[in-house]
Amino acid sequence: MSDYTPPLADLEFVLNHVTDLTAVAKLNGFQHADPETVSGVLAEAGRFFSQVIAPTNRPGDLEGSRLVDGSVRTPDGFKEAYAKYLAAGWAGVHLSETWGGGGMPLLVGMGVHEMFKSSNLALSLCTMLTQASIDALTEHGSPEQQALYLEKLVTGEWSGTMCLTEPHAGSDVGALTTRAVQQDDGTYRITGQKIFITWGDQDLTDNIIHLVLARAPGAAPGTKGISLFLVPKFLPNASGAPGERNSYEVVSLEHKLGIHASPTCVLEFDEAVGYLVGEEQQGMRYMFTMMNTARIEVGAEGVAVGERAYQRALAYAKERPQGRTVGAEPGESSLIIEHPDVRRMLLTMRAEIEAMRALLYTTAFSVDHHRHADDPDVRAFHGDRVALLTPIVKAWLTDRGVQIASLGIQIHGGMGYVEETGAAQFYRDIRISPIYEGTNGIQAIDLVLRKLSNGEAMAALFEEMEATVTDLGAAETTLADHLADAVAAGQRATAWLRARLATGEHDDALAGATPFLELMGTLSGGWLMARSWLAADSLFSSRQGDEEFLTAKKATAAFYLNQLLPRTAGLEPAVTGGSEPLYEAVL
Numbered sequence: 001m002s003d004y005t006p007p008l009a010d011l012e013f014v015l016n017h018v019t020d021l022t023a024v025a026k027l028n029g030f031q032h033a034d035p036e037t038v039s040g041v042l043a044e045a046g047r048f049f050s051q052v053i054a055p056t057n058r059p060g061d062l063e064g065s066r067l068v069d070g071s072v073r074t075p076d077g078f079k080e081a082y083a084k085y086l087a088a089g090w091a092g093v094h095l096s097e098t099w100g101g102g103g104m105p106l107l108v109g110m111g112v113h114e115m116f117k118s119s120n121l122a123l124s125l126c127t128m129l130t131q132a133s134i135d136a137l138t139e140h141g142s143p144e145q146q147a148l149y150l151e152k153l154v155t156g157e158w159s160g161t162m163c164l165t166e167p168h169a170g171s172d173v174g175a176l177t178t179r180a181v182q183q184d185d186g187t188y189r190i191t192g193q194k195i196f197i198t199w200g201d202q203d204l205t206d207n208i209i210h211l212v213l214a215r216a217p218g219a220a221p222g223t224k225g226i227s228l229f230l231v232p233k234f235l236p237n238a239s240g241a242p243g244e245r246n247s248y249e250v251v252s253l254e255h256k257l258g259i260h261a262s263p264t265c266v267l268e269f270d271e272a273v274g275y276l277v278g279e280e281q282q283g284m285r286y287m288f289t290m291m292n293t294a295r296i297e298v299g300a301e302g303v304a305v306g307e308r309a310y311q312r313a314l315a316y317a318k319e320r321p322q323g324r325t326v327g328a329e330p331g332e333s334s335l336i337i338e339h340p341d342v343r344r345m346l347l348t349m350r351a352e353i354e355a356m357r358a359l360l361y362t363t364a365f366s367v368d369h370h371r372h373a374d375d376p377d378v379r380a381f382h383g384d385r386v387a388l389l390t391p392i393v394k395a396w397l398t399d400r401g402v403q404i405a406s407l408g409i410q411i412h413g414g415m416g417y418v419e420e421t422g423a424a425q426f427y428r429d430i431r432i433s434p435i436y437e438g439t440n441g442i443q444a445i446d447l448v449l450r451k452l453s454n455g456e457a458m459a460a461l462f463e464e465m466e467a468t469v470t471d472l473g474a475a476e477t478t479l480a481d482h483l484a485d486a487v488a489a490g491q492r493a494t495a496w497l498r499a500r501l502a503t504g505e506h507d508d509a510l511a512g513a514t515p516f517l518e519l520m521g522t523l524s525g526g527w528l529m530a531r532s533w534l535a536a537d538s539l540f541s542s543r544q545g546d547e548e549f550l551t552a553k554k555a556t557a558a559f560y561l562n563q564l565l566p567r568t569a570g571l572e573p574a575v576t577g578g579s580e581p582l583y584e585a586v587l
Helices: 008-018 035-063 078-087 106-119 121-140 143-154 283-317 340-372 376-417 423-430 440-449 455-473 477-502 506-511 513-541 547-564 567-575 580-584
Strands: 066-068 071-073 158-163 179-182 188-198 207-215 226-232 234-236 242-245 248-253 264-276
Touching: 008 035, 008 106, 008 340, 008 513, 008 547, 035 078, 035 106, 035 121, 035 423, 066 248, 071 248, 078 121, 106 121, 106 283, 106 340, 121 143, 121 158, 121 188, 121 207, 121 226, 121 283, 121 423, 143 158, 143 207, 158 188, 158 283, 188 207, 188 226, 207 264, 207 283, 226 234, 226 283, 283 340, 283 376, 283 423, 340 376, 340 513, 340 547, 376 423, 376 440, 376 455, 376 513, 440 477, 440 506, 440 513, 455 477, 455 513, 477 506, 477 513, 477 547, 477 567, 506 513, 513 547, 513 567
Parallel strands: 158 207, 179 207
Antiparallel strands: 066 071, 179 188, 188 264, 207 226, 226 264, 234 242, 248 264
16 A cells, blocks of 8 residues: 555646646647646556555665675565556656657656655666666767667666766766776777666666766866766667676675665776767766756655655644643643644645745746747746756755655654654655765855856846745735845845855855855745745635635745745855854864
């Protein structure tokens, strides 16, 4: 039995009323993605993930993947569940029909991805890395590579990985030493060790395609000299089927805090056959195609695991009697959901999940427009918006996901710290998300050092926020005032950081990077919760939709705007405090 209920009403609300599915359905090739069709797709996906995938989550955590005779064996039931996933066609729901995908917008695919991640985060990571590999080959692979690999990757028959990290080269990718030596036949021989390779080996697919960063002889030092290579587990034969086993081995699996069912491998390449992707010494640029896709998907993990943790905590709070609320009959215990502090924790969880989901899907909306709009100016605008929002999505959503999972444990009390309730697994699983695909500190640096340089993109975002303040002010002045104050804090913080960068005071700017990202995440969430409040109010007033659902939407949005959004005022001094306090302290 599954204890996961797909949040279909919430998904449809954000797709249709916070973002704009109808606008996306007007883009080239997406005319079939009308709201009615999408509603059916999401309902079927929800049924599949809750009934087929979610029941594998807890057993997979307990059993874990293991290394047997040099090969990974996934937990019982994973292979069968994955086969059903492929048969149902969910692997490529938002990918190109040219290569066997479903041709849906990413906005719709994100709903499917969220439910997959909620159902079993560890298993979903296999498909996430495959999709990142697809993006890299679609953008940078040769026609021959695309013809040989893309269809099998899109349909999930084969899987993909990203091989960046080495024991001495983590975030400093430019320090890698894996080497690639070209052969007379045009192939390369790859030698070196890669660590932290998510789903680096498994028994679910017939082949695994590793995209490996390595350095050819004579290449420039640092990141400029890195190239990207395609290294299959099994070399395709003349017919394209898996043939000879390539020359690398799985040295070990990491023993981790969470995502136990996801095999995190150490791979040793020993003159393995590799194929150059694109041009030499362009590998980091190509890899960022993968990483930017993966960073948005990792942000989705914060929403997905947060949702699962919230559902578990809410169910527990409705059945656990403890203590007595004011006014309760003597001798009677009250359900903990009746206690104000527990309700505050639950409502904080729900409000943040809704704000996070809105930001995630707003970003997906821009990805679709960037890739598929006819007007080049529209594509450029949304490309800048995606670049600006990606580090916020990756970092803020995962940081909040960790806090939401922690609140879930708190609501369970002592039983939350005991494994049998399952609440601890959500915390253990999500704790990796602020670390991989570029730590959240790196996301903050990226936001400040790179994304703030695009003044037009930031100005356009603030302009939309100010328009929402005006719209909200016509209906609810108190909420509008909170949003206006937060927008002003964001604008002041942005101006301060820009001024420091302009005068070369980079340490001051970097000292404020993390609180600035948190400020912008909290503000962006507030902006979109204001839009949620306005949409729910409009639907309620015109008697469209379920009144109880819409009332809850308004109440949740109001809670965020009244009680969570004002955090921005406290973050502004941390942004503008400069670096001196960090170095005055003796550590």
